[in-house]
């Protein structure tokens with residue numbers, strides 16, 4: 001098990017879909033359609049298959065997807081949800097084995113909400129492998145460190161800084177890039193000759209997204225305690241204020257992400 005709760009992945013999926021840059025998704029689909037018969041897409045860290053569900057409507061129908069994850073329970077959910085509407089197969093694989101990734105013949109490598117968990121070294125090796133196979137890269141929803149609340153609390157800035165530092169601890173791939181993921185990935189891809197575009201894809205959550213906001217906020221306590229920069233009472237006061245503020249009509253929470261599309265030159 002990877003520890004990624006399918007309930008959390010389903011809860012965030014509508015916000016992710018709304019946030020994704022339509023422009024980059026469509027450009028990825030047009031580029032893929034222009035590749036003739038080579039329409040293989042490999043989605044890494046697929047979870048329950050959110051990337052497939054979001055992109056399939058703007059991708060050529062002939063696209064053949066491989067959904068890859070190391071969590072068998074998430075892969076099973078992805079399998080059940082995929083039905084028979086698209087060409088899709090599934091692979092259980094640990095991404096740390098980059099040489100063993102089934103990238104031969106793949107035109108487009110996709111990932112969502114993944115690269116902020118990954119290290120510079122992992123990204124560098126993956127980019128080299130993608131470049132050697134000549135495949136394009138679409139990487140959506142990379143957290144970029146921005147968190148804003150319209151209803152302010154005095155600890156907001158300190159919480160954001162501590163949370164962002166925790167984002168750069170090891171998440172299974174070495175020291176994580178966290179908020180720097182999309183910009184570092186862009187530099188690594190450009191160095192391999194890719195044409196790279198970045199687009200903002202923030203979540204903007206109001207009272208209508210109360211369940212997502214509550215679940216998101218409840219995920220703060222453990223990292224804030226682990227990083228140890230704020231007293232426990234401060235963390236709990238901040239959390240209880242934030243959980244109440246979710247229901248205020250004027251309350252908004254913005255969480256920044258960046259989508260990236262890199263096309264081989």
Ligand SMILES: C[S@@+](CC[C@H](N)C(=O)[O-])C[C@H]1O[C@@H](n2cnc3c(N)ncnc32)[C@H](O)[C@@H]1O
Nearest residue numbers: 002004045046047050069070071094095112113
């Ligand atoms: C934040 S979730 C994103 C899931 C999905 N892409 C989405 O947008 O809903 C990260 C995913 O990466 C997978 N993952 C984490 N470490 C992995 C590893 N070493 N090998 C393969 N998959 C991994 C997790 O199982 C999880 O499905």
